[in-house]
Amino acid sequence: MEEEELTDIVEIPRSGNINNAGCSLSLRNDLKNAKMPLLITPGTTLFYPYDENGFINVNFNRAIELVCTRGFANPDQPTTTITFAFCIRGQMFNITNSSMDLGTVACTGWNDVTVANLSNSCNGGTKFLDVGFQLAPMRFASVYQVCFNEEYEVTRYVQHTLYKGANNYQNSERPNKFLKAGFFGGEELDVIYTKQTQRVLLNRILGQDSTKYFNDNNYYLSKGHLAAKADFVYASQQRTTFLYINTAPQWQSFNGGNWLAVENGLRQWVDTKKRDLLCWTGVYGVTSLTGEMMTDVELFLYEDNDKHFHLPIPKLFFRVAVEPISKLGVVLVGVNNPHVSLDVIKRSYVLCEDVSHKISYINWKRLDLKNGYSYACEVNEFRKVVTHLPTFDVRGLLV
Structure with missing residues (x-):
């Protein structure tokens, strides 16, 4: 602050x-x-x-x-x-x-979460949104911002700040459900995210039985937070993270594996260093699996009545973290597909030179495919490929 x-x-x-x-x-x-x-x-x-x-x-x-x-x-x-x-x-x-x-x-009840339209735009999105609380007619307390693309129903990135002391967050109960906040049309997202519905649609997309890709423990698609609940200390702020615009479909083995390690590691960093981090957390690409015709088929979670697919399952989740005083930063990237081979990952999922050997503050099993193969990049190298990130100054690697 x-x-x-x-x-x-x-x-x-x-x-x-x-x-x-x-x-x-x-x-x-x-x-x-x-x-x-x-x-x-x-x-x-x-x-x-x-x-x-x-x-x-x-x-x-x-x-x-x-x-x-x-x-x-x-x-x-x-x-x-x-x-x-x-x-x-x-x-x-x-x-x-x-x-x-x-x-x-x-x-008397939970404070009402408000999603406000910002006047400025964002790259790759049709809406730049501010999530927070309307204190009074001209007073808005912001928690995080969202770059959302309505056409593809995908959040490009969420930006928020990890403050020193963030590891002392309040232990609050989770809401019963995520909220659509006026987006995603008439889609019943609570139904779409059920394991049975996922399997039915992936069967149709792949043209074959997708059972081998699923189990009830960790091989299913969860609502993967971008700005994590535990990144915010106040319980009221934590509840704002339970909006679908702050999520993307994420394989649970990755959600509870290396992606959790990324979130925990950055919170531990601000706690240890007593310094804030500016964060941009987003997704990139659409992941795929081999279909009936032995070709790669892109995966989605929803098909509308006109046979158009929505809610793409991302290839990658990433978090950019920048320390604002030194302007040192890092990008931590994870593969959102526990079923893809290492050869395919190295060929199609690694976007920039891996500098993870220089990073010691993330306790991950980064080469474990089940947990989500992960790597780290220099920010300016990463943004040569992921061009929808906003403009900010980074002068070196956060080590």
Whole structure:
């Protein structure tokens, strides 16, 4: 987070007599209410900052702005959407003239997620979208941005920031379902992603029984997050990641294998280095399998009534990570197909020189085909092939 956002923050010991020194709350241990309000820096559209150890620190008598888009349950103000919490000490705040533990404040329901159209465009997409929360008519708290192509129903990339302290994310429950957020037409995506529906369509695409490509454990296509739930510390932010525009079809063995290692490794990097990372996470190409005629056939998850295919199953997932001060960056790439051979991968899936031998912060089994064969690239070499990435300055490899 920007330095100017931290002017009201003081470092406070977690134990001992803090008296009127201020308030300090652990995101993970003190703020466990499932329907917490949004915590906003007063008068801004910025989520309230936390330190590198996952604590919210507030000076005595300074405020956090609390937002419940559906009104407050505690305090009992169901028609009020915005109020202020003034620090008393420890976890106690003055809220509507009552002393309250901030961890007990609750909304009447989950805060409504908003997807807003941005005026600027993005390469390879027909919509550049901002996902977050409408605090008030002219106030929008952004969580991440999406470059989405409506014609092909594919998200080119999602951009977000991994902040230092991100490994101290709140442990929140997953929503019951992903939301379409006004996209994907009349397609029943919850049905499309079922294992049975996947098999039926791939049988038709391949012209043969696709059973050998599936099992109920890890050989099926899951809703692969681009911006991961655990990349965001606040539970409210985490819920915004459960939109279909933040996903792409991903083989589960890869999702829970090397792709998970990429996500975990970058969070560990910001936690260890105490520095932020700017991230662009996306997909590239359409993967294929050998069909009935012994030729490669591209794979999709949906066929419409006019026999047009949608929801392509990507060849590759990638994440670009750039440290904004040094402008050093890396691209971590994974093959989204556990059934493709190593020869085919080297011929058709490796887009640039592999520099993974220089990368030590990802604990992956990168040569394991089941877990998703993976490699690393210099950013400027990668973008010579993947041209839809936005413009940003990178001056070397993040090692």
